[in-house]
Amino acid sequence: MDWTQLPLGPLATNCYVLSHKTECIIFDPGSEGEALAEWLxxxxxxxxxxxxxxxxxxxxxxxxxxxQTFNSPVYIHKSEEQWLGNPELNGSSRFGMGAISAPPADFILEKEEELIIGPFQFKLFHTPGHSPGSISYYFEEGGSLFAGDTLFMGSIGRTDLPGGNHQDLLDSIHNRLLSLPEETIVLPGHGPATSIANEMDSNPFLNGF
Structure with a gap:
């Protein structure tokens, strides 16, 4: 199984495509839907x-x-199930990006459990702090973590947006992510990939953990 990082949109948000043969999982398709569909x-x-x-x-x-193009169901955490259709909650109305919305997700995630979709298997970690419904998807077979905006190379997610909480974010990273094998590749929502070991050693926001 292979993953591909595709930075999309004006904020270069990382969309990831995890693929196996002709099937794949899409993480965070943030913009440029037509270009992404053409790439797929x-x-x-x-x-x-x-x-x-x-x-x-x-x-x-x-x-x-x-x-709509691929008839692919959408998964989201329960804490943010209303955000897709609400530009105030998802922040698009606050940053002058135009109102961005979508119909409700097809599946609502609540528990930290295993999620199996076709040949793909993930462990779910609820990692609030950047936002109340942030989820990190641990792909154990591939030794990788799709972390969204929770943990970055040398940094952590911002917590000054609605629903953000700095201490919750630090607790999420410490209790959920830093307990993973140190060789785990961290695939963040922005910027380059890193690893748990790198962030434990050098991330200035995690000093003192």
Whole structure:
């Protein structure tokens, strides 16, 4: 199984495509829906699902285009199930990006459990702090973590948006993410990939953990 990082939109939000043969999972299709669909077609990939790490506008802008084009169901955490259709909650109305919205998700995630979709299996970690419904998807087979805007190379997610909480974010990182194997690749919502080991050693926001 292979993953591909595709920075999309004006904020270069990372969309990830995790693929196996002709099937794939899409994480956070934030913008440029037509271009993303063309890339998927060009690589002969069929998305089995759209998994959202959270519902800020820069992570959801192409959700509906991909859902309608490929008939792919959308998964989101219960704490943000209303955010897709509400530009105030998803932040698009606050940042002058135009109103971004989508119909409700097809599946609501509540528990920290295993999620199996076709040949793909993930462990779900509820990692609030950047937003109340942030989810990190741990793909154990591939030694990788789709972390959204929770943890970045040398940084952590911002917590000054509605529903953000700095201490909750630090607790999420410490209790959920730093307990993963140190070689785990962290695939963040913006910027380059990193690893749990790198962030434990050098991330200035995690000093003192």
């Amino acid at each position: 077609d060009g690589n002969a990939l069929k998305p089995l699902a759209i998994l959202l790490t959270h519902a800020h506008f820069d992570h959801i802008g192409a959700v509906e285009h991909i859902r």
